[in-house]
Amino acid sequence: MNSTASLPTAPAMTKRSLPPFLLHPSVLVGGLLIATIVLVAIFAPYLGTVDPGRINPGMRLKPPSELAWFGTDLFGRDVYSRAIYGARSSMLIGICVATAALVIGVTIGLVGGYFRWVDAVVMRVMDGLMAIPTFLLAIALVSLTRASIATVVVALTVPEIPRVVRLVRSVVLTVREEPYVEAAISVGTSTPAILFRHLLPSTYAPLMVLGTYICASAILIEAGLSFLGTGLPPEIPSWGNMISEGRTFFQVAPRLVFLPSLFLALTVLGINLLGDGLRDALDPRIAKRM
Numbered sequence: 001m002n003s004t005a006s007l008p009t010a011p012a013m014t015k016r017s018l019p020p021f022l023l024h025p026s027v028l029v030g031g032l033l034i035a036t037i038v039l040v041a042i043f044a045p046y047l048g049t050v051d052p053g054r055i056n057p058g059m060r061l062k063p064p065s066e067l068a069w070f071g072t073d074l075f076g077r078d079v080y081s082r083a084i085y086g087a088r089s090s091m092l093i094g095i096c097v098a099t100a101a102l103v104i105g106v107t108i109g110l111v112g113g114y115f116r117w118v119d120a121v122v123m124r125v126m127d128g129l130m131a132i133p134t135f136l137l138a139i140a141l142v143s144l145t146r147a148s149i150a151t152v153v154v155a156l157t158v159p160e161i162p163r164v165v166r167l168v169r170s171v172v173l174t175v176r177e178e179p180y181v182e183a184a185i186s187v188g189t190s191t192p193a194i195l196f197r198h199l200l201p202s203t204y205a206p207l208m209v210l211g212t213y214i215c216a217s218a219i220l221i222e223a224g225l226s227f228l229g230t231g232l233p234p235e236i237p238s239w240g241n242m243i244s245e246g247r248t249f250f251q252v253a254p255r256l257v258f259l260p261s262l263f264l265a266l267t268v269l270g271i272n273l274l275g276d277g278l279r280d281a282l283d284p285r286i287a288k289r290m
Contacts, residue, residue: 026277033270037263041087049081052237061253070255073245083259085237090219090267093153097218098211100157105164106203110195112165113172123169126162134159138221139230147233152225156218167210168203175202205282212275216268223264239264 040047048069056076064071070079112122129137134156141155175181181198189198225231226240234241239260246256 024277024281026273027281028277030270030273030275030277033266034274037087037267037270038091040084041091044084044088047084049084050078052077052082052085053235054078061249063253064255070259071253073242073256074249079242079256079259082237082242083239083263086239086242086260087263087267089149089232089236089238090222090264093149093156093222094215094219094267094271096153097156097160098215100153101160101164101214102207102211104157105161106168106200106207108161109165109168109203110172110199113169114176114191114195114199119169122165126165129159130162132159134217135221135224138225139228142225142230147231149232149236152222152231155225156221160214160217163214164207164210167206171203171206172199175199205278208282209275209279212271212278216271216275219264219271220268 054077056072059068059072059076060074062068062072062076068078068080070083073079073082108122108126112119137159138152138155141158142151145151176199181194184194184198222231223238223240223243226238227244229241229244231240232238234245242260243257243264246253246260250257
């Protein structure tokens with residue numbers, strides 16, 4: 001009898017060691033795209049780039065060459081380098097907005113959903129914020145202060161907080177009636193322990209999906225704000241302001257718009273695929289049909 005027949009193979013062990021949602025096709029493809037963009041952003045100085053803000057009037061609107069792989073823009077700046085460094089701005093804003101909105105929204109949603117007297121006040125404030133269009137609120141907040149990454153992050157975080165609060169609140173309102181929560185209350189468990197040990201874990205799955213949506217939305221809105229001239233300042237490489245600057249010369253030099261648009265589309269596509277895959281894998285009703 002072969003003693004090794006009953007041992008699992010290496011691939012089988014690896015497959016069983018991974019969480020099931022990581023094996024979903026959309027999660028794999030989306031995660032690969034996002035990982036690639038993140039690596040590009042991190043290692044931008046080592047990918048054949050030059051200073052993205054260096055202006056060279058003698059190199060204005062030059063076609064692609066060995067010195068500038070995608071040519072130069074109106075100010076003689078390297079289009080390829082600006083698109084690569086633009087990944088840093090977009091991913092930083094997307095991740096920061098998603099993280100800040102989740103942290104603040106989860107805290108408010110847990111407290112509001114658990115304490116009924118707080119819920120009435122909090123939800124009226126959240127309803128007021130949700131009544132204002134996200135794009136207009138972001139433009140107003142950015143216009144009041146000097147344009148910078150920090151300003152854009154704050155402007156995009158504020159409109160996203162009500163979405164997180166409403167989601168967490170709805171979960172807490174359901175879970176707080178469960179027997180194990182009532183048992184924890186009856187034995188004198190402290191309120192913070194109930195909130196973060198018993199109620200918070202129930203929100204992990206929907207928050208993972210919502211977080212990907214917020215990240216993609218923040219990247220798109222930031223590109224729109226920069227396109228309109230109310231987002232990041234021109235000296236900071238951004239896919240939005242690159243598209244805005246290149247649209248005037250689109251007929252004669254479409255490359256000025258093509259590369260930043262490609263990066264923007266692939267990034268948002270990857271995040272949306274990741275979010276859709278997580279939703280399908282973590283939602284029991286959908287997972288049973290797959």
